[in-house]
Amino acid sequence: xxxxxxxxxxxxxxxxxxxxxxxxxxxxxxxVEKFSHHQIEIxxxxxxxxxxxxxxxxxxxxxxxxxxxxxxxxNRFKAIALAKELKKRNKNVIVLMGxxxxxxxxxxxLEIVPEIDFIIKGEGEKSVVQFLNILENKGDISxxxxxxxxxxxxxxxxxxxxxxxxNLDELPMPAWHLxxxxxxxxxxxGTNVRSIGVLSARGCPNVCVYCANARSVLRLRSPKNFVDxxxxxxxxxxxxxxxxWDDTLTMVNIHVVEICxxxxxxxxxxxxxxxxxxxxxxxxxxxxxxxxxxxxxxxGVESGSPRILKIIxxxxxxxxxxxxxxxxxxAGMAVMTNFMVNLPDETxxxxxxxxxxxxxxxxxxxxxxxxxxxxxxxxxELELMAKEKGLMPKDFSWNSPYESPKYKVTxxxxxxFYMEWPGAELEKIKAIMTKxxxxxxxxxxxxxxxxxxxxxxxxLKELLRAGVNYFKK
Numbered sequence: 140x141x142x143x144x145x146x147x148x149x150x151x152x153x154x155x156x157x158x159x160x161x162x163x164x165x166x167x168x169x170x171v172e173k174f175s176h177h178q179i180e181i182x183x184x185x186x187x188x189x190x191x192x193x194x195x196x197x198x199x200x201x202x203x204x205x206x207x208x209x210x211x212x213x214n215r216f217k218a219i220a221l222a223k224e225l226k227k228r229n230k231n232v233i234v235l236m237g238x239x240x241x242x243x244x245x246x247x248x249l250e251i252v253p254e255i256d257f258i259i260k261g262e263g264e265k266s267v268v269q270f271l272n273i274l275e276n277k278g279d280i281s282x283x284x285x286x287x288x289x290x291x292x293x294x295x296x297x298x299x300x301x302x303x304x305x306n307l308d309e310l311p312m313p314a315w316h317l318x319x320x321x322x323x324x325x326x327x328x329g330t331n332v333r334s335i336g337v338l339s340a341r342g343c344p345n346v347c348v349y350c351a352n353a354r355s356v357l358r359l360r361s362p363k364n365f366v367d368x369x370x371x372x373x374x375x376x377x378x379x380x381x382x383x384w385d386d387t388l389t390m391v392n393i394h395v396v397e398i399c400x401x402x403x404x405x406x407x408x409x410x411x412x413x414x415x416x417x418x419x420x421x422x423x424x425x426x427x428x429x430x431x432x433x434x435x436x437x438x439g440v441e442s443g444s445p446r447i448l449k450i451i452x453x454x455x456x457x458x459x460x461x462x463x464x465x466x467x468x469x470a471g472m473a474v475m476t477n478f479m480v481n482l483p484d485e486t487x488x489x490x491x492x493x494x495x496x497x498x499x500x501x502x503x504x505x506x507x508x509x510x511x512x513x514x515x516x517x518x519x520e521l522e523l524m525a526k527e528k529g530l531m532p533k534d535f536s537w538n539s540p541y542e543s544p545k546y547k548v549t550x551x552x553x554x555x556f557y558m559e560w561p562g563a564e565l566e567k568i569k570a571i572m573t574k575x576x577x578x579x580x581x582x583x584x585x586x587x588x589x590x591x592x593x594x595x596x597x598x599l600k601e602l603l604r605a606g607v608n609y610f611k612k
Contacts, residue, residue: 140275141178142205142235142267143198144168146185147218150552158325159336159382161185163238163263164209165313170264173311177271181317184221191217195224199232205274207259207267209238212516215538216554219252226254235270237263243351243518244537245287249295251538258287261300262341264310307341307360312368320376327380327412327435329473334380334412335372339365339398343386345416346452347441348520349479349513352386362397366405373407381411389419396424399431410434417463418455422470425463429470436467437475440508443496444489447482452520457496468503476500478510480568481558483524490568494575510572512549512565513558521558530560 144164164181171179180201184194198206206225210218218241222234235257241248242260249255257280259266266285273280280288285300304310327334339362342355372378389395402409412435413428428436440460442448448455460476467474478493497508515525517537525531535556546553548565559565 140204140271141180141202142171142207142271143180143182143201143203144207144209145182145194145198145221147208147210147214147221148189148191148194149185150214150217150554158186158323159334160313160315160318160320160323161209162313162336162338162384164207165315165318166310167207167237167263167267168314168317169311171268171271172314175268175271177268177275179314179317181314183318183322185214186322191220191224194221195228199225199228203232205233205235205271207235207237207263210236210240211238212240212537213552213555215240216540219248219254219538222252222254233257233274235259235267237267239351240517240537243516245297246295247536248538249287249289251536256288259283260285260287260297262304264304265302266300303356305356305358307358308364312371315372315376327382327410329435330380330410332380332410333378334382335376335378336382336384337365337368337372338384339388339394340385340390344390345387345454346520347439348451348483348524349441349516351516351518353520357390359391359394362394362401365398366401366407369402369409370405370407373409379409381409383411383413385414387416387419388413389415389424392419392424396427399427399433402431407432412436414439415463416455417459420463420466422466425466425470425472429472433472435473435475437477438463440476440496441479442482442485442489443478443493444485447485447489447493450483460496461499464500464503464506468505472505474503474506476506476508478508479513480510480572481513481563481565483521483528483558485563487571490571494572497576510576512568515556515558525558528560530558531556 144167146161146164161183168179168181171177182198189197208218208221218236225232225234233256234254236248236255237259241258245258245260248258259270266283270283270286273283280286281296281298283298284302285298287295287297289295323335324333326332340357340359342357343352344357346353369381410432413433414437417438441451441453443457445457464474464476478497480490480493500506500508515522515531526533542553543555543557545557545565548569557565
């Protein structure tokens with residue numbers, strides 16, 4: 140059988156995610172190539188900047204039996220539109236959805252969108268091969284691990300994911316040769332070094348209420364296996380910049396220490412960007428990371444209020460924040476700290492503590508605090524909290540048409556659902572943050588950084604539209 144894996148068309152205002160190959164479909168493609176006889180191709184509708192109609196036309200020209208569509212919540216309606224366009228043009232093509240959004244809303248999606256035939260939940264490498272084999276041989280589809288589907292009578296069934304890959308070294312590398320790599324030229328922010336994304340781990344044991352990946356099983360690639368891939372991309376494709384996409388690269392100290400040592404031992408002339416937690420780093424580790432090429436690091440801080448940090452189960456302290464940022468700066472890194480406003484039960488006093496911490500962090504060399512409005516995502520504890528407090532309809536359908544009344548305040552895709560309540564309206568909070576910090580922290584700098592990455596009139600129009608929406612209110 141022939142399967143084409145595609146990204147969804149880009150969410151409104153989303154220029155930032157352009158420029159790096161999507162690892163999820165890359166890993167599945169690599170696995171299908173190695174462990175099956177099926178034909179596999181990758182089509183990146185997101186990076187090509189195509190709308191649903193044009194993407195469907197281009198995909199169907201390749202005559203696939205199955206089209207697998209990856210989606211996150213931000214672009215779920217673009218994914219649904221693509222599924223509809225595919226079926227409109229060819230009712231016999233099988234539409235298979237995957238990615239974080241449809242994994243967490245599978246039953247609702249199958250109820251709402253008849254054009255979706257199947258959904259694979261969670262990590263899809265083994266399940267996609269199993270699915271294609273059974274489909275080709277007209278076997279029992281109910282045997283596919285993690286599959287959501289409709290029975291002949293219309294009943295929706297969801298199978299549990301039973302074969303999670305525990306040894307990540309067993310996975311082949313993403314099928315890099317199936318990406319049109321000349322299309323991916325995103326530099327590491329603050330540099331002109333072309334970069335590519337890589338992962339050294341999967342899963343996250345933390346319990347943050349706003350994250351759908353919380354409480355998932357942490358699995359690590361061996362440092363050798365990971366650095367082998369980095370070296371391969373460096374030597375084969377000439378990449379000297381790397382975005383280490385782990386949720387928290389520093390979750391296991393010895394893991395990142397060994398990665399750094401191997402990069403140094405192999406004398407790889409690379410630079411990289413990492414995401415970390417302030418309670419998982421120390422001065423010695425950060426100095427080693429910098430020696431190995433880490434020039435940019437980001438920490439999710441979320442709030443300057445200890446009370447709010449406890450409510451959202453962040454499990455960090457303000458002292459840890461200050462130490463981590465100071466140590467990272469002293470090591471020679473650019474330091475991003477990310478904050479969220481309108482978190483559950485946040486008061487104006489809590490907000491003031493966040494503002495004060497952001498102002499303190501601004502004084503540190505190469506420290507760049509920024510904030511965003513709290514978005515509710517499916518499958519999170521925050522979703523349950525919002526429904527219990529009446530801030531979100533209990534019967535909210537994630538895959539039915541929805542447009543946020545406040546998307547012009549945030550300048551993001553209209554499909555996102557924001558945390559908001561009387562007295563903490565987004566307009567009010569935005570006005571406070573603007574008064575205290577300027578225009579949304581470092582939004583002007585971020586806007587300029589996006590502007591210099593623009594490579595087409597279409598991308599310029601998208602960025603300008605996002606900016607206009609942001610400033611309208």
